[in-house]
Amino acid sequence: MKYYAEIINEKGTVAVDDTILVKDTVSSAGSHILEGYKPLFSAEAVERLQQKGFDIKGKTHVGEFSLDLVGEFSYYNEYDENESLKGAAAQLVKSGDVKYALGVDMNGSTRRAAALSGVNFLKPTYGTVSRYGIISCAASGEQLGVYANDADSISEIMSVIAGNDKKDGTSLLDTSYTYDTDLDLKGAKVGIVKELLDKACDSVKSEILAYTLSLKAKGVIVEEVSLDFFDTVNTAWQILMCAETCNNVSRYDGVKYGHRSENYRNIDELYVNSRSEGFNFLTKTTILYGSDVLSKTRYADCYDKALRIRRVVAEKMAELFESYDALITPVCSKNEYKAYDIKDAFTKVYEESVFTAIANLIGIPALASSNVQLLGKHFSESTLLSLSKMGERKGE
Amino acid sequence: MAYELVIGLETHVELNTESKIFCSCGGHSSPKEPNDCVCPACSGMPGMLPVMNKRVVELAATAGLMLNCEINRYTTFDKKNYYYPDLPCAYQITQLNHPICVNGLVKVKTAQGERDIRIKQIHMEEDAGKLVHGGNSSFVDFNRTSVPLIEIVTQPDFRSPEEVVTYLGKLKSMFKSTGISECEEGAMRCDVNISVREEGTEEFGVRTEIKNMASFEAIDRAIRYEAQRHMDALEFGTEELVQETRRFDDVTGKTSAMRNKETEADYRYFPDPNLMPIVIDDEWLEEIKKNKPVALDEKAEQYMAAGISDKEIAQLLSEHSAAKLLDDVVALGCNAKDAAAWILTDCAGILRKAGLKLKDLSITAEGLSYLIKMVQSGKLNRGGAKKTLIAVIEDGADPIRYCEENGLTVKVDDSMIEAVIDKAISANPQAVQDYKSGKEKALMAIFGACMKELKGKGDPQSIRATLLSKLKD
Numbered sequence: 001m002k003y004y005a006e007i008i009n010e011k012g013t014v015a016v017d018d019t020i021l022v023k024d025t026v027s028s029a030g031s032h033i034l035e036g037y038k039p040l041f042s043a044e045a046v047e048r049l050q051q052k053g054f055d056i057k058g059k060t061h062v063g064e065f066s067l068d069l070v071g072e073f074s075y076y077n078e079y080d081e082n083e084s085l086k087g088a089a090a091q092l093v094k095s096g097d098v099k100y101a102l103g104v105d106m107n108g109s110t111r112r113a114a115a116l117s118g119v120n121f122l123k124p125t126y127g128t129v130s131r132y133g134i135i136s137c138a139a140s141g142e143q144l145g146v147y148a149n150d151a152d153s154i155s156e157i158m159s160v161i162a163g164n165d166k167k168d169g170t171s172l173l174d175t176s177y178t179y180d181t182d183l184d185l186k187g188a189k190v191g192i193v194k195e196l197l198d199k200a201c202d203s204v205k206s207e208i209l210a211y212t213l214s215l216k217a218k219g220v221i222v223e224e225v226s227l228d229f230f231d232t233v234n235t236a237w238q239i240l241m242c243a244e245t246c247n248n249v250s251r252y253d254g255v256k257y258g259h260r261s262e263n264y265r266n267i268d269e270l271y272v273n274s275r276s277e278g279f280n281f282l283t284k285t286t287i288l289y290g291s292d293v294l295s296k297t298r299y300a301d302c303y304d305k306a307l308r309i310r311r312v313v314a315e316k317m318a319e320l321f322e323s324y325d326a327l328i329t330p331v332c333s334k335n336e337y338k339a340y341d342i343k344d345a346f347t348k349v350y351e352e353s354v355f356t357a358i359a360n361l362i363g364i365p366a367l368a369s370s371n372v373q374l375l376g377k378h379f380s381e382s383t384l385l386s387l388s389k390m391g392e393r394k395g396e
Numbered sequence: 397m398a399y400e401l402v403i404g405l406e407t408h409v410e411l412n413t414e415s416k417i418f419c420s421c422g423g424h425s426s427p428k429e430p431n432d433c434v435c436p437a438c439s440g441m442p443g444m445l446p447v448m449n450k451r452v453v454e455l456a457a458t459a460g461l462m463l464n465c466e467i468n469r470y471t472t473f474d475k476k477n478y479y480y481p482d483l484p485c486a487y488q489i490t491q492l493n494h495p496i497c498v499n500g501l502v503k504v505k506t507a508q509g510e511r512d513i514r515i516k517q518i519h520m521e522e523d524a525g526k527l528v529h530g531g532n533s534s535f536v537d538f539n540r541t542s543v544p545l546i547e548i549v550t551q552p553d554f555r556s557p558e559e560v561v562t563y564l565g566k567l568k569s570m571f572k573s574t575g576i577s578e579c580e581e582g583a584m585r586c587d588v589n590i591s592v593r594e595e596g597t598e599e600f601g602v603r604t605e606i607k608n609m610a611s612f613e614a615i616d617r618a619i620r621y622e623a624q625r626h627m628d629a630l631e632f633g634t635e636e637l638v639q640e641t642r643r644f645d646d647v648t649g650k651t652s653a654m655r656n657k658e659t660e661a662d663y664r665y666f667p668d669p670n671l672m673p674i675v676i677d678d679e680w681l682e683e684i685k686k687n688k689p690v691a692l693d694e695k696a697e698q699y700m701a702a703g704i705s706d707k708e709i710a711q712l713l714s715e716h717s718a719a720k721l722l723d724d725v726v727a728l729g730c731n732a733k734d735a736a737a738w739i740l741t742d743c744a745g746i747l748r749k750a751g752l753k754l755k756d757l758s759i760t761a762e763g764l765s766y767l768i769k770m771v772q773s774g775k776l777n778r779g780g781a782k783k784t785l786i787a788v789i790e791d792g793a794d795p796i797r798y799c800e801e802n803g804l805t806v807k808v809d810d811s812m813i814e815a816v817i818d819k820a821i822s823a824n825p826q827a828v829q830d831y832k833s834g835k836e837k838a839l840m841a842i843f844g845a846c847m848k849e850l851k852g853k854g855d856p857q858s859i860r861a862t863l864l865s866k867l868k869d
Contacts, residue, residue, distance in 0.1 A: 132445055136670075169445060169670055247664075253486060255481050295662050299664075299665075
């Protein structure tokens, strides 16, 4: 596999996912349908970093619209048959090619890439980082976040990119946030979610347990907590995610920019053929599911119910976070994936999203630190970063 | 058999805002060329997000208040999905579940009497672009994309085409006179829902919808044609009526089916996650109420009481900017009747000569009230004021500066005017003699001599009065 879709500046320290716009640089979200699309403006996060003197090294490959596990289904990049799936941006951070990378967490692919590559990815609280200039799919739950090898580096980037942006109507009004990595968490209480830990393989489990031991050694109270609603949470998010993605990618119709089929006699054929050629199997599946859950006959049972579940889960979690400072879960069930057939992708991603979906559904922050995922209440990034730092081994 | 017509209307009205509904593109009301007023947001490029234009909320709520609606304090946007090349995102942002206004009422008066038309709801939405077909190709123009609209939906309360046309005329003059909409050609479009039932029955007949008509005349003709078609079907069984959407052909004067219920699109509406619900709190609503322009009927009464003529009132009500200028000038202390004459006679005359319309009048209320007050107090004569108005209208001059720089305002004191008058009297003994012996015309020679000496300065009326009193001595 290749890592960069395009190198912009060899000296840069930040890599940027191909779902994030950088002015005048081709931004295709890994999709044939957006082939050659050069945006007229940069994402707000990119703009803010550049203003603070951070240079963008290049655009990294992503799976088409970030719908896959870690980026294995890009139109512009292929994994070899026996290659382990890692994710381009996460690998560049791991290897030290760049110190930081930006990614969009829409359905967990960035967090999984961090886990499988052994780096960190923070999906911040919804509304704290502007979504202006990201190729949007699931607007109600996607957030731009940061890959780095340690908590301090994430904090450094977050301090620059977070804060209100008038160009994004969902951006919260606070103009700045703080990202501490050294909170005193002696006596803090952390819960390990039993039902999710049970879904993980032994090596993931033991990595999580090793981490909790290091927390305990530093005076953090770690308890097992039982929560039975994660499958429902996942289904609810997949419904919303598919519906919103279906709607947002409908603008890619071959009329204005990107791929247009050469084979059409009228406008309907132009639409159908451009889109049939332009989207991969996983995107098409997502569109079909999304279209179905929004249809008149299914809306009340699917989409509307998912919205209700979102509200109930948000309330339950807020209650839970009154007793716990954070929750610990796996990021994915295994610590290695091999290349597989795209026809299996939708189910595979669905199964793995059980760990990641809650953060997208209710907008809470999630920090993937290798195979450990830390979840906290809204705006608890400092707690998550500090907890993560407590597990970092110095000198490594 | 006697039949009764049952009609409900959906009227789209383009709101008069400086920028579009979800982006800051401006100038869309008078674009210079296709795709002139377009940005990445309203042309549907990835990465752009809609940001609500607050002014649209205010105008929509104001329209609702005028139609006696309740204003929903919590209002949300939904996405309506369909593919068409003039719709760059392949969805339209509109309001389905929580429209901004509900439960209004409009009284419509026709020769058959007065009827209450209930307004079901008013919602905000974005307009689509335009397709231009030429040769083998079609071209897309996004200038109109995302222009703010309100859609006013009535209950099926109309019983005749006359009522429909009267109602639309009322909306048009109401919105135009208050500046809510320019209501120019095509800025007001109508969908008509129509059914026919036996007189005296409660149950509705089969309903058809005639889409997208822009002229009152076409709406009137379409309703008459469609009503007759329904009645023929009911009376003579000429055809089976089905619930369907139809279009009206202006040339043939007939309607024809576009699509029926079975093949109707499923728009897959859902709440737009990019736009947070809008909460209109007490403070904001009070502000909207406070700023609400006076509606047509009230305004007409107000002008009438000020002694403005019926003809002038009609002119003012059909041109919002003129009415606004008048109100502002009056607020600055000028007499309403005088001010109306200045605007509708003096200014309008100059505009006409310059090939401009009343709405092009660019003078500020401060500028006009300055001129009116200067004339009233005798510090500027009417000729000078007119000269200034020409300079303002044709060259965009500043009235105060223009008067001063061209020495139009009177700086001479009364004693100097008297001296000039005395001089003119003594220099024209023959004319004085003639005047005193009854030849009133002779006065003009003396008066003219005064004015010549004063080079147009001074108030002619007061000069004339002084001259007359001196001649009596």
